[in-house]
Amino acid sequence: AIDGRALWNDIIETARFGGTPKGGVRRLTLTGEDRQVRDWFVATTTALGCSVHHDSMGNQFARLPGTDDSLPPITIGSHLDTQPTGGKFDGIIGVLGGIAVLRALRESGHSTRHPIEIINWTNEEGSRFAPAMLSSGVFAGVFTEAEAMAKTDRDGVRFGDALDAIGYRGEEMCGQHPTSAYFELHIEQGPILEAEDKTIGIVTGVQGMRWYEATITGRDSHAGTTPMPMRADALLVAAQIIIAVNEVALAHAPDGLGTVGLVENRPNSRNVVPGEVFLTLEFRHPDDTVLDAMEADFRTRLEALCADAPVTVDWARTWDSPAVHFDPACVEAVRQAAESFGYPAREIVSGAGHDAAYMAKITPTAMIFVPCAGGLSHNEEESATEADIAAGANVLLRAVLATDAR
Amino acid sequence: AIDGRALWNDIIETARFGGTPKGGVRRLTLTGEDRQVRDWFVATTTALGCSVHHDSMGNQFARLPGTDDSLPPITIGSHLDTQPTGGKFDGIIGVLGGIAVLRALRESGHSTRHPIEIINWTNEEGSRFAPAMLSSGVFAGVFTEAEAMAKTDRDGVRFGDALDAIGYRGEEMCGQHPTSAYFELHIEQGPILEAEDKTIGIVTGVQGMRWYEATITGRDSHAGTTPMPMRADALLVAAQIIIAVNEVALAHAPDGLGTVGLVENRPNSRNVVPGEVFLTLEFRHPDDTVLDAMEADFRTRLEALCADAPVTVDWARTWDSPAVHFDPACVEAVRQAAESFGYPAREIVSGAGHDAAYMAKITPTAMIFVPCAGGLSHNEEESATEADIAAGANVLLRAVLATDAR
């Protein structure tokens, strides 16, 4: 069984890398803090008897040999990068839960038939470099490595340069790596498990999500001398877009979600009518056809508001991650593992994207959720209990062993 | 008479300090670029026979002695700082027009009775440090030097530290400086003179303006997992505020103006429901009682939208610059100077704030406007003609001479 205390200690230890005064973590991908936690991953898994390497996208792999080492590994993973104001658990428990599995195997003396590999995926959050799940996406063939390398953050730094800067570009070409299954443990990041007093979410899939970028171009002008009818106020139109995104989501209640997360206002001076705004928006829904309808609804609203506005709006969909359905056998392994421990459990669809969504394209995949307080995530106050996380890691361990035995 | 070509050359020369690829100027106050143009001011006015010094707020004074040097100087000034995406003319022609007056006096061999002083005021724009006209405000006793020194920019740098960093904190205590009159030449920054084919605006005063800051506090949360009814989206409320500010201005048409110029969204990540937004807003109107009504109207709208919103909004008025009426004798000197040259002229109220608004509190003051293309200002494409600027400087010269002769 999992040593829940050791797992919790790992969580507290890694939270130092980028730890914030409010108890959260700011560890954007491919920064110095990310390098620190990667170094920790190498040291920790090496000490547990793993061989460790990273691929050309910086994805890290810690491998414990199997008794039949020619079999493709059963993989367990998630990510160690965080949001700018992130928590200690999102992504992290999926990697550290995998390390807890290694520790349990080692302590019990049990050898698996398959090699077991723990993976730390680069840039899952999509906060510094869009889109999310970039490197599991390259691994799964959804993006080319060349397009990933050319992505830039909002300061214009290229992904490839940031990867080189922290010294984590590896020799193995990303994706040239066989797998026989993939499991990912994660906090739910939503309110359902807690509200229903469930310890385990048996994740059956991931909802669809689409990201967009928009640039609104008006004209900088003086706030004190430009009559209202002569203005081309890009921020005013941005405000109308923010409200339209919200309206589209509400029009597709209860499952439709719409968010404007990032806004850059230019020149951003108190007495200048803003001449340019860059913003991002996203829509999510478990049903891709409803996502189509939401996008069409937004387009109609945007066209209506642009018809009257003295600005131009350039917008484009920059990411489309359709709804994902996990492998029935892997989902069943999670269900039976939860049952075997007697943990209260329910099926659930993930609202957040996960590396598992891309891994599901190339290998049998499933996920395990545990509750987090108030469903709060992407927040420094994100919180989950030692007991729930240990329960999730126990389910992870048993699902992996069941898959190894199949 | 003014040497319009030399004045134009000075404009082109100073536009190098912080010049942008689009032909504008980015010379935020108390930056390296500001230091460069200040050094140029010292060198240029010294070469014209002035003694030059700066006071404790960094305001620069270039003095040409009078035949009765015990008289308080007639002062001419404006500012050499710009907006982040500013032009070559806003503020600048007021200082360089003063230098053109010095040059004309020198070349004609005419000696004035009063000393003549050209002033470059620190932080007129209010873009880096709010509010605008900060140092003429200290000079006029509207702000204390201590409160000005403690102002911080959006990166938290204190005004006093920035002033020390460029080496322009002087010995003379700001405001300990007698004056017998103040004249300021400026581009109109609005569309009226151009539309009516006038060369000179006889500025009778400045409209009222009020600045506010607001912080909207919601809760960071995951864009993919937080149901719409559970969100505390600070950016959505910011959008409603932006629209409300616009509505307040339109409700007080045609003279009411309302602008949100600066927005900071946090954490500003694509897949995080924003938990905090800081924004600035301002209202302007020539009539202070209408400004009162606009503020009350905004307060009512804000309260209504806050009543339904799961966020808190802290807001405060941070600056109040009531409507200003210039000195009748100085205004008359401007009118007669324009008439004596036969320039088409009209009276006008300034929409923008100017150092003259504060100088009017302590000394007889007037301003001269010249047209700018399309009324565009606070924009890199701001443009004005050599002929109009020379005309404005001629009016300045003659108004100063008339005042000297009184």
Ligand SMILES: NC(=O)NCCC(=O)O
């Ligand atoms: N798990 C997680 O927060 N992933 C970020 C990708 C997303 O926006 O859903």
Ligand SMILES: NC(=O)NCCC(=O)O
């Ligand atoms: N002249 C000028 O643009 N001053 C800036 C102060 C204002 O916002 O009006």
